Amino acid sequence: MRLTAESVRFLNEEVRTPRGLPEVDSIEFPAEAGDLVELLRGEWEGSTLPCHGGNYYGWTLLSVSRNGWTSSPDGDEFIRIAENQDAPCAIVLRRDGRVGVSWSGEYLDMFADFAEFMETQTLWSTMRGWTAMKSAALRFSDAVEVISRGRSHPVTGGSITRWVRFDDAAVLEEPYLTASPGRPPQIHVVVADPELSARSGFVESDPYVRFSTIGRGFPELPTRWV
Numbered sequence: 001m002r003l004t005a006e007s008v009r010f011l012n013e014e015v016r017t018p019r020g021l022p023e024v025d026s027i028e029f030p031a032e033a034g035d036l037v038e039l040l041r042g043e044w045e046g047s048t049l050p051c052h053g054g055n056y057y058g059w060t061l062l063s064v065s066r067n068g069w070t071s072s073p074d075g076d077e078f079i080r081i082a083e084n085q086d087a088p089c090a091i092v093l094r095r096d097g098r099v100g101v102s103w104s105g106e107y108l109d110m111f112a113d114f115a116e117f118m119e120t121q122t123l124w125s126t127m128r129g130w131t132a133m134k135s136a137a138l139r140f141s142d143a144v145e146v147i148s149r150g151r152s153h154p155v156t157g158g159s160i161t162r163w164v165r166f167d168d169a170a171v172l173e174e175p176y177l178t179a180s181p182g183r184p185p186q187i188h189v190v191v192a193d194p195e196l197s198a199r200s201g202f203v204e205s206d207p208y209v210r211f212s213t214i215g216r217g218f219p220e221l222p223t224r225w226v
Contacts, residue, residue, distance in 0.1 A: 001029040001115035007122040014125065015047050029114050033097050036114055040064050040081055048225050049082075052214045053124040053132055054188060055110075055161075055177050058085045060121070061225050069095070076107035081114075085222050089177055091117075101177050110175065112159040119157055123165060123172070128215035131194040135209045138187040140173040147171050147189065168192040190214065 003011070003026075012023040030036045040062060047062045065080035072078070078100070082091035089101040099111040111117045144164050148154065151166040163172040172188040 001031055001113050003027045003029075003115055003118060004122075006126060007119050010122040010125050011118070014050055019047065029118075031097055031113070033093055033095050036093065036097070037064055037079060037081070046225075048221060049118075049121050050218070051121045051124050052128055052218060053190070053212075054120065054172065054186075055087070055174050056084050056091075056121065058219055059221055059225065060084045060091065065090075070105070072102070072105055072107045074107065078102065078107055085219070085225075087177060103178070108175075108177070110161055110177075116158050116161065120161055120163075120172075123157075123163060123170070124214065127170065127190050127192075130190050130192050130214050132212050132214050133189045133191075133209055134212075135187050135189070136184055137208070138189070140171065140185070140187055143171045143187055143189050147191075 008024065008027050011027060015021075016023055030039060041064045044062045045064065049060045049062065051057055051060060060082050061084075062082045063080075067080075069077050069079045077095045078092040080090040080102070081093045081099075084091065087101075089103045091099065092102045092107065093099055093114065094107060094109075097113050098109060099114055099117045100107050100109045102108070111120070140162070147166065147169045148164070151169065153166075155165045157163055157165075158173075161172070161174040163170060168191065170188075170190045172190070173185050174188070175185045176183060
């Protein structure tokens with residue numbers, strides 16, 4: 001699981017340098033879950049990741065559970081690898097390498113692997129100062145179709161949590177952290193030009209749409225994690 005150059009740059013600037021660690025040219029995470037856990041315990045334990053939007057807004061602490069692996073009622077074996085400062089659920093790694101969340105012993109799938117989780121953190125960090133529109137009434141494919149008009153060379157990523165990124169706009173889809181049967185995922189339309197959302201007709205399609213500026217009012221690192 002080799003990270004993109006953009007993600008490596010993000011981790012160098014936002015994680016490694018603040019911790020006094022040397023910058024690196026590339027980062028690759030093991031595909032085997034046991035090897036990944038050992039790497040996180042060694043090199044990444046105690047790292048704090050800023051995420052400027054979406055489910056993991058705020059700071060996330062990478063910290064592997066000392067209690068080891070556990071099993072859900074459905075037979076999913078997983079281990080806690082991180083926690084978010086506000087979300088009262090654990091971010092967990094499943095034995096097959098997938099990453100999800102757990103509230104009280106269950107497993108909810110969010111990412112195909114740990115690299116996808118880290119790439120999502122990176123994506124939000126590259127759009128600081130842009131305008132984000134969040135909706136549950138839009139479909140991912142429809143939002144991508146509108147935003148892609150007149151643009152070329154998109155960067156795509158993710159599986160359950162997925163995105164399409166252009167130079168001046170992006171569309172992200174993510175499931176709610178609490179699973180509810182039939183509940184549609186959240187769609188984030190993020191644009192460098194705030195007028196784009198207004199011209200697109202997105203606002204008329206959802207009277208409950210919420211707007212924010214990425215990075216504005218971002219919280220300080222929790223003192224307990226300093």
